[in-house]
Amino acid sequence: MSNLNRAEQPIGIFDSGIGGLTVVRAIKDLLPKEDLFYLGDTARLPYGNKDRLTIERYSLEIAGLLTAEGAKLVVVACNTASALALPRLHEVFRIPIIGVIESGARAAVAHSRNRRVGVIGTRATVASRAYERAIQTIDPAVTVLSQACPLLVPLIEEGMFDHSVTIEMLHHYLDPLIAERIDTLVLGCTHYPLLKKTIAGVVGDEIVLVDSAENCAGQVVEVLRDGGLENRAERPGYLEVALTDSSNPFFKTADRVLELNISRVQTRIVQGVTLAATPVVP
């Protein structure tokens, strides 16, 4: 395929579920002409408390589905999959694949004055130390303080954006980071931008929040430009959304809050082996 034809192909974006729609929102804002195909692996979410092998396997399968949709570039709109599966994805696929960690790390280093950066994310993201490595590759003098926040995703998925329970959990997770005098906090999970206002209220004006969705979208712009892959169509791009399971109650909340106006959701099955096709007769 020539680069000109490839430029007309969609950008593939995936997440373990719905949170990656924050990245879709950011990409649409910066690249209104690009067609976007979003795939949320809602049948197997969340990824954030699972192991590296599982997360790599799932990410390969989902990225495979996106290449089958003709994606010219894949965005891993999930911090957990970016932290644990990006090297393996680069090994397997030849199209550009962009995660959310690197751009978030760059933004954090750029914003921090006192070189004390906090990172919040899922257990798997925090345990991987991916942000720490990425930040210290840019500036080894930065101290990174990480905190796994496993309850934030369920609270966000319940739409409890400013519930007293959410604020109490935020204090539980963030007060120790504030006490360590961070001046920059990376929202290291694509769900968290939905909680940005509440987090800002808890940490105060002195701490800059780094939104990995926004920074990732900026990196997509660069990669498309450098590769000559920008869609030059004279019309607004479409957004197609597919999920691997049909019943995610959080989808409507995210669609509304992010003002994406998604009219139709397709289903893609990521099939497991059919062991059960051979029932054992006792």
Place this chain on the structure above:
Amino acid sequence: MSNLNRAEQPIGIFDSGIGGLTVVRAIKDLLPKEDLFYLGDTARLPYGNKDRLTIERYSLEIAGLLTAEGAKLVVVACNTASALALPRLHEVFRIPIIGVIESGARAAVAHSRNRRVGVIGTRATVASRAYERAIQTIDPAVTVLSQACPLLVPLIEEGMFDHSVTIEMLHHYLDPLIAERIDTLVLGCTHYPLLKKTIAGVVGDEIVLVDSAENCAGQVVEVLRDGGLENRAERPGYLEVALTDSSNPFFKTADRVLELNISRVQTRIVQGVTLAATPVVP
């Protein structure tokens, strides 16, 4: 295989994750000579916010793995899978398969004096109305009041059994049921027995808690006896545990609280299709 040989085979028990270990505890207490093989589908948990087709597919695959282990009987130690996949499991497999709903429904009807029964569970369990159907099949005069409690599993998995946030969420979920004057509350998720004391504190002494784990174990005793499948070995049974993902932080908490002393955890892979084995060359 003769019934005598079958009797020496293990009981297979599965759950979407770790919660079903409460059923293991209850079965071990009633049937100390039985060998138990527990399989937790931690790579794809939770099931509770997914759709019927996904839950059926996963349950068939996991029950298939248990029959491959030689299970003489399968216990679906997961309310969501029991509520949504039991009919399909009965269609496919010939060995006895026992869920947690029927025994819980029977116990609820037996305990309730005022015929007002509350049921708490995952979104999928509550939406299925499985408890309502099972209870009203036994006694159509019983009013069933159901409440989905999606945040309880994450709170339990964090070990926050008596945290103020957990108590606030319990009031949020349960106060409306108390106001409706239920006298019996079915803990319709195998995680919830771990929260029994805290729930009892919130609902008070007047409301009887029905523990689906205990009642399910009672049904296993009956089915083994009726089928001549009791293990008559003169030694304590073993407990083998396998998970589909290695990194579940909740496992150790559950093992400790339930005093199971599980020394070794095996891994079983439920393989997805390898779409990613054919990378697309752009």
